[in-house]
Structures are given as C-alpha cells and as structure tokens.
Amino acid sequence: MLTLRVYPLPMRGLARALHARVSLTPFLGAAGDVRDPAGGLVPALVMVLGVSVITFSTVLSSTIVEGAQRAAWNANGAQIRMSGPQVSDELIEIVRAVPGVADVALVAPQTRTVNVIGENTDGGARVFVVSDSLAQVHAAAPLVEAFDESLYNDSADNDSLSQNPSDLTVLTGGSMLQDIGTVTISDFGRARVVGHINDLPGIPAGRSFVVVAQSSWEAAGRSMPTATAAMISVTDDGDREAVASAVQEAVPASLVQTPQQRLDSFTAAPSTSGLTWLFIAAVVLTTAFTALAILMVQALGGPRRIRLLALLRTMGAGRRDARALSAWEVTPLLGASAVVGAVLGAAIPWLLLQAVDLRGVTGSPQQPELVLDPLALSVVGLGVLLVVAMGTSVSAALASRADLAQHLRLGEER
Numbered sequence: 489m490l491t492l493r494v495y496p497l498p499m500r501g502l503a504r505a506l507h508a509r510v511s512l513t514p515f516l517g518a519a520g521d522v523r524d525p526a527g528g529l530v531p532a533l534v535m536v537l538g539v540s541v542i543t544f545s546t547v548l549s550s551t552i553v554e555g556a557q558r559a560a561w562n563a564n565g566a567q568i569r570m571s572g573p574q575v576s577d578e579l580i581e582i583v584r585a586v587p588g589v590a591d592v593a594l595v596a597p598q599t600r601t602v603n604v605i606g607e608n609t610d611g612g613a614r615v616f617v618v619s620d621s622l623a624q625v626h627a628a629a630p631l632v633e634a635f636d637e638s639l640y641n642d643s644a645d646n647d648s649l650s651q652n653p654s655d656l657t658v659l660t661g662g663s664m665l666q667d668i669g670t671v672t673i674s675d676f677g678r679a680r681v682v683g684h685i686n687d688l689p690g691i692p693a694g695r696s697f698v699v700v701a702q703s704s705w706e707a708a709g710r711s712m713p714t715a716t717a718a719m720i721s722v723t724d725d726g727d728r729e730a731v732a733s734a735v736q737e738a739v740p741a742s743l744v745q746t747p748q749q750r751l752d753s754f755t756a757a758p759s760t761s762g763l764t765w766l767f768i769a770a771v772v773l774t775t776a777f778t779a780l781a782i783l784m785v786q787a788l789g790g791p792r793r794i795r796l797l798a799l800l801r802t803m804g805a806g807r808r809d810a811r812a813l814s815a816w817e818v819t820p821l822l823g824a825s826a827v828v829g830a831v832l833g834a835a836i837p838w839l840l841l842q843a844v845d846l847r848g849v850t851g852s853p854q855q856p857e858l859v860l861d862p863l864a865l866s867v868v869g870l871g872v873l874l875v876v877a878m879g880t881s882v883s884a885a886l887a888s889r890a891d892l893a894q895h896l897r898l899g900e901e902r
Contacts, residue, residue: 592718690719
C-alpha cells in the first residue's frame, strides 16, 4: 500500500515533463501509470513480497556464511595452527624449514592464574605470553582479530604513565573490560594495559585473561613458558593446505589445522547444510513464482492493452511504440515495488540480528554482524531486472501479434 501511495508522486512530475515532448508514447505511458497502474495492488504485492523474500534470504545467507568464516579463522588463530607436543626451539626450526612457511609464533600459557587489580578486578585470570612474530602471523590472516600493535612496542610513549623496564605491556581479555591504564598483577607487579580483546584467536583462554608479548615478558626478567601451540603463516606464493600437509609430515605427533578444514567440518553439519539449501530454494522458487505472477497479471490486462494499441495503430503508431507502451505500463510500478521489497528484505535480517541469537548457527562466540554482499545483491538485482524484462517482452509480443482489426470491430459493436 505504501508503494501504491508513494510511486505516483514522481510519475506525475515525469508526466508533466514529458507533456511538452513530440513523442506520444512516453507521455501516454507515464500518464497511464498515474491514472490506472497496470494490475494495481496485485503486481505491487507480488513484487514487494518476492523481492523482500529474495533479498532476505540473500542477506541472511551472506551474514551466516561470513560469520562462519570469521568463526573458523578465529578458532584457528592463523593460516595454520599446530598443537599437541611441547613446542621447543628445535621443533620451531623444523617447522621453519618446511617450504612455504613464512613465520612461526608461539602462544604459551602461564601455569598459575593471577589476580588483576585495576578498574575491573578479576580473581582468576590466566596469563598468555605470545611471540612478537604473532603480529606478522595475524597480518597474514585477514579474518583473525589482530592485537593492538602497542602490545609489541614496549617502548610506546604514554604521557600519563611513567614507564619503567620492569612494567609489563598487556592486553586484557574476556570479562576484564579495562582497555587502557594500569593494573597490578599478583606475583608480577604493575602492568600497562594497551587494549582489550574479546577472545584469544586459536586458544581457549577461559573467562578472563591477559596477553603479554615475549619481548615485554623477557625484558621484565622472566623466561618464556612452555608453549603447546604454534601459529604459522604461509608465504604469498604458498598453498595453505599443501604447507599444512608438509608441516604434519615434518611433525607427525602434532595436530595441524587450517581454517578451511574447520569451516568444512562446520558446514558439513546437517543443520548448517540444510539451512544453506533452504535459502537457495527460497531464492529460486520465489524468483520463479514472481515471474509467473507478473506474466499472469500481464495476461489479465492484455485485452485492455490491445484495444489501446489498436487505436494507436490507426493513428500511425508502429510496433516499436507498442513495445515501448507495454514497458511503460509495467516497469514503473514493478521498479518501485522492487525498491520497497529490497529495503524491506534488508531491514528484516537487521531486526532479526537484534532479537535472535545466531551464534549457534555460525559457530562463533560472538553474534555475527549484518553483511551486505555487493556481488550477491548484484546477482539478485540482475535477476529482478530479468524478471521484469521478461514480463514486458512477453506482454509486448502478445500485443503486437493480436488481430487489431477484430478488436476495433468489437469496440464498435460495444
């Protein structure tokens, strides 16, 4: 109803602008759309519902796929994740020697939990020490939540804090929400907080934790804890899956994983694959039913259109004018309905994300963000244009093949 109320307003202005032109067909088409839209409510309703369902399915599918990809990357923590045995210096050298490996970074947990005293106090936080090379590893993993660069720059200037070599530079994580300032860590002393992260990529860190760079940890006079997980990046010309297989052969006792392996395992689940096929079926079936409904509405309006074209042909109008008039009759209303349907179809997923928890669908600990995929939406828009073009072409072809003389005689008999 909103479409039928709003769309005649620009059409009236267009009809006034076309009134002064020599060509009759554009003015007649615009004026006819204002006085008597082809089909009225039915084609507008079909197009609004059809496009909204197609857009909704496309946007929600893109959101779930993007959320699952981010979840797989953050669960893996890097292009390749190796875990299992204790990662010693000798083991690192073996991994570095594998062709295609660019950087190797360690993530080592401190054995004891600590108390963190600051703006947000936590009594059971874990401490994780990470290699400084983790910055390069995260840079090669585009969907992984990278750490603040200040974590690796222990000499960062901060006018409000007096830094000394014994201070740690840390990130808070999980339930500790303090993202800047100073805290006191039991058994370790004062620490400078340079940021906050929700989760530790690739590592189940627990409810609350702090992250320390190896350079800051060793500058404070402490030794690197024993690590059981290594994050690996691949060279630009390396194949991730092939390098992962080579790392597995080099360290047979380890568990080597890639984000694609995690994503394949998640998408193979019946609930995920079933939802994907449901979205695809919704797009295909809705497109087909929308096209069929448009053709049926055009067929119902065929006799009135043919009578008008018969009169115009007696005044010198050609077949090209007949096709143009058929396009003017249906395109403005369907175009306006498609715009309203697209806006509605994009707004419903946004509303759904505010009200429904989709973390179980994406496999992520965080609620996914709304994703408007330009490529997918362009394909949807092209499909809608093809549906409208098909309906216009069919109605124009039927009108041009009608027996105009017979329709003129029927008009005289009436």
